[in-house]
Amino acid sequence: MKLYILRRVLAVLPVMLVVATVAFILIHLAPGDPASVIAGPYASPEDVAKLRQRLGLDQSLVIQLVRWYGRLVSGDLGDSIFLRRPVLQAIVERAEPTLLLTAFATLVAVLIGIPAGVVSARYHNSVADQSLMVLALLGISIPNFLLGLLMILAFGVWLGWLPVAGYVPLEAGLWSNLRSLLMPSVSLGLVQSALIARITRSSMLDVLREQYIITGRAKGLHERWVVYKHALKNAVIPTLTVVGITIAILLGGAVVIETVFNIPGLGRLIISAVLRRDYPVVQGVVLLIAAVYMLVNLLVDLAYLALDPRIRYQ
């Protein structure tokens, strides 16, 4: 088992190497000389030359790549061209809303998705099951940013219950922070809960057909006990894998939702960096999000190991 864990952790290394290389290639994909593209059409040739030197673009590609790896290992993501400070600092300043948003959205997705899936499986083919699954299908088909816009329209503009947009940092009080993140997290998480509900339902249906469930029922256990104590415990394991994917999707979705609700997080940071061609910032944010994604997936795999003994003994 220790060997398995070690192997799983080591498997992350080649993926990280590819991720770092992809981030490096990004800056060279642009047609033409990256330095003059970044400097913009109004820059003087001297400025372009200075920038080229600053970014190390005057070196050969191989040297640039090796330097890039070296810098990453030492945790140096370079400096932002427009914000005039280290990329890492810019990211840290903007990380709070994105992380909170992702966490709350995951909570929404799990708290709605799993119960909906369980109810759907327990009352298989009932009206409740079918209407839940139709809702889930609709949920999968609505993009999160559209749901966000519709929610603003309904609860912000027409009903006036919640702030239309904007973000209140955690320092300003937990309550106002939650209030400002409520609509963004729900619009982000609700869509994802549809996926979780579908997976939970199908794995629950599989488990409910297992022999030990029949045994439980045959010996006269209460149906509720059978469903929640015996079936749910096993049915939740596949759902857990999906939660790992969910966190990744939500992290990507948070980037989009931030634009809908004017939340100054990593999403706004990367979008404004794209529009200003501030490549170091784009690279930094992309690398960081990929790293978080890989870390979450690793943790999910290890949790899987802890939860399902069958994998442990293979």
Place this chain on the structure above:
Amino acid sequence: MNQTADRAEHHVIVAAPSRSPLWLALRALGRRKIAMIGAFLVAGNLLIAIAAPALARRNPQALDIQARLSAPTRIHWFGTDDLGRDVWSRVVHGARLSMLVGGSVVLVSVSVGLVFGLLGGYYRKLDNVLMRVMDGLMAFPGIILAIALMASLGPSVRNVIAALAIVYIPRVARLVRGSVLVVRETAYVEAARALGIPDPMILLRHVLPNCVSPVIVQGTLIFAAAVLGEAALSFLGVGVPPYVASWGNILGEGRLYLQQAPWLTLCPGGAIMGAVLGLNLFGDGLRDLLDPKLRGLQAGRRER
């Protein structure tokens, strides 16, 4: 002589359509109500996309500042945007763009993914390198990778297609590789190899046909994801250029006028939902039909 016999046999099969697997598959699909609703929505969308120039009542780019932000009227069915452009015409042309982007992304990602998957699954040495690269690309959430690629490529329809295709190639490649790994161990592939049939021939004639059906399902889901992806990129302002009529562009502009002009959000929003719902329903129906593993499972369940 042999060839003639081959052809004659082929002819017989074609002449008896009631037995052809394709016809049987289509009939089975026709019996699934949900899949049919999906097919209906997809077909409607395709028709609108094809007929867009005729359906649009105005040039989707024509400005009319005096009529800006007009609510839906008999002249402007879906109202007008902040520059006075006719939203109905823009939504209809947006369908055209969505279908173009979705179709092209599916075409590119499926064909490239098929090649990578076949090669990776069949040649083990190549596999290690190819799949590490695919893993690396899949380590980014799709939308983030697409945004980053758009940062370097610059806004244009072609680049949106390229960026989204790069996001979905690894998903197809992984899927195909998985089925190739199974198929290459089968007796008939071994037999073909023993007969000395060259590798490309084995891959094309014996391995490929047995890996296709999951790819078809994946293709419809990629189509849906690409439609959403284009809308999201354009909504964020990093997709197709602003003058192009795209659902995402209309939504992005409409966000600023949510209070004054909700039709800028509701009309393209409804279009996106219809298109994606149709594709998802159709894809789900196809999966139930084509996925032999799932079919076996269901049969097993019924027996129990």
